[in-house]
Amino acid sequence: MTIDWTHFTPVPALTGGALIGLAAVGLMLANGRILGASGLLGGLIPPRAGDWRWRTQAIAGLIVAPFLARLLFDAPSPAIAAGPATLIAGGLLVGFGTRLANGCTSGHGVCGLARLSPRSLAATLAFMAAGFAAVFVVRHGL
């Protein structure tokens, strides 16, 4: 293993992570809900009476964030390298998988681990392992 020290950014990573944690605590204290991006969007498909407004608001906040981020600090536009076919296949897998598992990086990886949930630990180990394996196959072959 070679560590890429030039791209390693521990301070913004820790600070950004802390903001994500604060957002999760904020949603629990304000609305009593677990912060999970896949659940926010998945809960709108289909929308349910009395449940869609907070989800739509949180998603709107997520989408507005890059505009504010660019005013506050250096927030480069994402450089998405994947082509259309990979984007569609990847999106389908992420959407299907996170709903089947009832959570993603935020719901299981952050909130679940912070609650010391064994179920979320299992989910996190599974998606991390699959992520490492997929990148290994794509970049280094079998």
Added chain:
Amino acid sequence: MKRLAPFLVGLLFGLGLCLSGMTNPAKVLAFLDLAGAWDPSLAFVMLGAIAVAFVGFRVARARGRTVSGAPLDWPTAKAIDGSVIGGSLLFGVGWGLVGLCPGPAIADVGFLDGRAALFVAAMAAGMAIVAVWPAIRAGAPATAALEDG
């Protein structure tokens, strides 16, 4: 405040994703590429987020109520079954193919990135498949009651 809170939470979440580098798939893939030039930054994102949430959730649990006095809706699902493992494995493959998980993918739409929008549309379609096919969720009711996030 309760009315505006979800928007502010989404904003804070998105700022954290932008600052941490999670919105950049190249950085995410560099973290997932253990055999290449490995960028461990995203481990620090998880560390920072979990540390803050760990303490904050303890405070919330001790309070037992939201600021407006409503009950807290903690996840109740405990089963480590085929749905949670199989779903997470499929999610991980998609994450590794593109470098986007749901939160950063949605935030990247705010960078007015067409590829992110295509990914989010496909992601919503994948979610819709689960929504219209509740039987695949191993008998779990297709309601929000058991939701982890």
